[in-house]
Amino acid sequence: MQHHPNIVNFLGVYYAPHSTLPTLVMEYLPRTLTSCLESNSLKIQMKYAILLDVAKGLIYLHQKNPCVIHRDLTANNVLLTHNLLQAKISDLGVSRKWADTMLTKAPGNTMVMPPEALKDNPVYDHKLDVFSYGCLILHVLTGQFPRPTNQFKPKPSRKSADDYIKVPECNRRSYYIEKLPQVSDLTSLVKQCLSDDPTKRPEMKIASSIIEGFISHVVVDGVEEGFALVDVISDPEKFSQTTIKQLKKKILETIPGLVQNPQHLNLLFNEKILDDTNYWTKEENMLHHYKIQKHSIVTVRCYGQKNKRVPVPPLVENKEYPTDCILEFTDDPDCIDPYSNSTRRVKMSCGHAVEPNSLTAYCRSLLSQHKSKFTCPAITDSGKHCNKEWEYAEVRLAALLTEEENIYFESKMSEHALSLLSDIKECPLCRTFAERIDANNPCAKCHACSTRKGYEYTFCWYCLEEWKEAPSSKKCGNPLCIHPDLLSLRDAPDVILCGKSVPNRRACPTCGKIVEIIPVGCKFVLCPRCKNEYCFLCLKSKNNCLKAAPQSWFKECAEDVASKQTYIPSAN
Structure with missing residues (x-):
């Protein structure tokens, strides 16, 4: 077929x-x-x-x-x-x-x-x-x-x-x-x-x-009407050089009343939040920096917005690669299902072979586990998992995703990215988006529920139960409340970084944001939430670490490696 x-x-x-x-x-x-x-x-x-x-x-x-x-x-x-x-x-x-x-x-x-x-x-x-x-x-x-x-x-x-x-x-x-x-x-x-x-x-x-060449729009998903076409520009070069600020402006012009404060407008594409400027160079980010093309689906997430669930599409079976597929065909066995009877397989960027049906099922299983990155599960000759990350553009092409599957994938990746990179969550009662302005305070207010109930409705950012203590308190008063990232920190496996054994996950010492490191290169990391730059070994700020051990970007610190964290700094 x-x-x-x-x-x-x-x-x-x-x-x-x-x-x-x-x-x-x-x-x-x-x-x-x-x-x-x-x-x-x-x-x-x-x-x-x-x-x-x-x-x-x-x-x-x-x-x-x-x-x-x-x-x-x-x-x-x-x-x-x-x-x-x-x-x-x-x-x-x-x-x-x-x-x-x-x-x-x-x-x-x-x-x-x-x-x-x-x-x-x-x-x-x-x-x-x-x-x-x-x-x-x-x-x-x-x-x-x-x-x-x-x-x-x-x-x-x-x-x-x-x-x-x-x-x-x-x-x-x-x-x-x-x-x-x-x-x-x-x-x-x-x-x-x-x-x-x-x-x-x-x-x-x-x-x-x-x-x-006549197409000049992006599809904006997550709005009240379901989606909207936002006209950018038809010229391919000018389209790719459109800045994120310009795209946001066009979205607000196309969908008036979407958000009262433009600063509360978050755009997501392929599991990434679209930042207006590059943190390092201070230059404005453009569409081509995020590989956004014409007719791409950009998801809107903003404060006070109703979150619409994208239905899980039916699994399409018996997909077959077209002859004009730009990926390289190979005779190697499928790295996901070695017993697959598919006659045509393609080689991914990591060098391992896949076929569209098993790849689609595998990626859907990752999304169901709240994972927004797709990594190769192949076992290498050394007996270890390949674990090389596949870009979504490559997965979409190799899995022959239908439009319904693509909308579902991008929506789920956006949700996961939003939960990881931004202080926005769903209100447990009305499912509108609530934003925690103070990263150190787990007490969050839902304006929609407060208006409907006639009193200020607040809930706990961690356990999502109604807040029982004073809003200024850092404990919600629910006895079973536990920070969801604690187990992640306690169970983090050790990796070798700059010659030292260190947990591969740390909480930012300033705001508590969980960051997972790839043990290659420099020991300093930038927190995606508070933009604090710190050492992954000693957990000191970058400036303090370099002051004690100058020129130690790729070397051990003057102080010992910080032990595995057992608490979230901002939650205590």
Whole structure:
């Protein structure tokens, strides 16, 4: 079975009782592109994204060996996910392999068929789909089905009733072409797709790259409407150089009233909180620093905002790599499931092999354990785990994540990153986000519950129970309350850093933030919360450590290694 994120997924075959006819079971997608166009519910940027998805699906079909021709590409056969963020080609009932010797005349809607498919004993190839794609562009961007005019017209100097000339297919749809948005290369692309000569029609890869150039937005998830498209800029270079401050400003302009104080707006992408400036260089961070691309999903988390749960998507089985996968194929066994019967595996950046189905299941299991980093589980020749971290962009590509899976993965990673890197948590009663302004005080106030209850509602940052003592107290009064990071500190394994044995997890001596170190390089770490820089060996500040032992960035300290911590500094 085939799988591609822009082709409707085939799930299996069902035989009804007392019937010998099989029923194909496909994934459920609630909306057709036609219904969305008729209701005029799609913004222009969403239309470009849909056209790009369709182009990617056609590229996959055309690169199969032998090539697969869809032969009936219309808006009726493009389905959309419930959030409209992904389009999939459906109804491959009349599709054919190019190797088939018998190709039927006008297999699909004749109004989107090229002239070579309308002849008796027709001969055509995958460029038939390119012609239909040109018609689809017209339908999507104008909102009107491009009905062609007459195929023939009388010659200007007609001498007989039979003197007619054929009208080029492009001219037959000129009324709709003139209604296209006036953007560079768009009209030219449509005219090339509608060329009477199949050899002059572009390959879908070229069409895809042109359509991708029109996309200028990022998808903002976590807002009240579910998601919003925030227009940035279409130029790829200027898009990548957009600063985080500029992105936040555009988000607040697009979604007015999202947050009262702009300082309470947190953006997350791929488990990272998007900082306005680089702590070390003091320069403004840009989108390319976080590898944010067009149509990427950025999650909003802000004080007082209702947290929406992203449903766990169904596990898609029998995924298969497309031939144009940019990762390197390998014959090595799958490092996650050595007994996998997958015929195609790819090599990850660490050098170990994976296949999409086991990789998806493995990463989902990590997310369920509240882990936001994906590490290689392979056993090396030395008998140890590889543990090299895979970037999410690599995982998304190697796991062939669907749009629903991608939204779920990014949402869960954002939640985990938020809990690790920011002082924002869910109120245990109403699930709105509450922010602890004072990192040394575990008493947190929920404004939403306070307004509803008529008195100030506070809860404990650690045990999430209602606060029982005075707000100024550092103990909530719940007998079973325990700091959740204590066990993590007590059970931290030892690693060798600068020639000394040290726990791999420490609490920041200033604010108590848990930091885990990679035992390679310098012994000084920067707390992601309070920005205090301290020595991981002796737990003194960087300045004090270097004062006692100058030039000791990669050497032992003047004082002994601090023992394993048994308390959180800010909680005591």
